[in-house]
Amino acid sequence: MKQKSKGHNRRALALAALTAMSLSPIAALASTGGKLLLTGGVSQIEGAAGGGLTPWAVIGGYGTEGQFGAQAFYTRVSTDDYRLGVTGLALGISDRVELSVARQRFDTRDVGAALGLGRGFLLEQNVYGAKLRLVGDAVLDQDTWLPQVALGVQHKRHRQGDIVRAVGARNANGTDVYLSATKLFLDSSFLLNGTLRHTRANQVGILGFGGDRRASASLQLEGSAAFLLRRDLAVGAEYRFKPNNLGIAREDDWWDAFIAWAPSKHVSLTLAYADIGNVVIRDDQRGWYLSVQFGF
């Protein structure tokens, strides 16, 4: 199983790089890359442009008004007992609309065996996202408090519906709706983001949607703060409140502390230390978050 998932990671990385490359003819055709370095954020774990854990109001890729942008990514979060791998792609249109897809693979490793699913059993879901920038310019509107505000949806479809329903989830599919506000305070080299999410997802959806403790959606707040060290380098932290819908598997809030580096507009690397708390039968899950992104 170890071998297999290693091979998978390499494939996912190659896929992300290939997708970015196959899109670059678009980049050559139209003018692209008009945004300033890192101002499109990085790819968050559900595929939207944002921090690592939470979506931001920015539109993915480096396209400004009248341009396209795109980003493909591979993210891996390895905690003591689990491993989450995410591959995804986001397309930015005219700095107004963002469309994204992501595949999350949650490797249950030994826990899979303990639960009788088999060692290294994978829980997988696809996330289809769309985001619309409503108002504001997080970067250029430096003379007002008005942040950049965007409305987004993430439609999630679990691939092991029977399993997550057996754990107590009400549904195998769900749709999150979120409102994000992002503001760069350039004179203090500081960025703030707040996201309000309407969701039924258990552990982002990896454990399905809704549960015995709460079947319906709830509002959850997510926040990020980042400090710019250089044009190509930012450090920060994020906090994501989570619902706790399942009686048998307590769900904790997630947080991380990250450093993101963009050596060019085509590549960025994000390294974070993440704490995802209790996941099913294992508590205090912490570990490294590593993300590679290619794009334009």
Add this chain to the structure above:
Amino acid sequence: MRNFARSMLVALAVMWSWSALADGQSPMAPAPAHPELRPVLEAFGGVPGLEALMDDFMAGLLADPRTRPFFENADQDRVKRQLVEQFCVILGGDCTYTGRNMRESHEGHVITAAHFNALVEVLQDSMNRRGIPFRAQNRLLAKLAPMHRDIVNEPPRR
């Protein structure tokens, strides 16, 4: 949580109307003075530092294919001189800006957000070469950035 959602929605509505108000304003001051930024002017090396910066900046604008078409036929010495005055005033220096406002200065050119950011990148490269600290750079850029509303004119602003 429900109350919270309600206040978020109210906040959004307020921001919306605010941005509607902000549109279509008359041009902003081309060189708003910020006395509190005097230390930033020192970090730039005062007026001589600004003059040296503009030499490098103009060379960069002419070297970059994204900005060259705009500046190769411009009165480069005038633009440099006006930029020194403008940055000096913004950074709380004892200068007077004698140039035109930003809308008048740029309406003869078709300038997109991408052009605007390209110019910012060339300026950042110059400031880096001049050894100006990143945070000082950002304090200046924070005052220049809002001028995009008077400078970017493609697509046309309402």
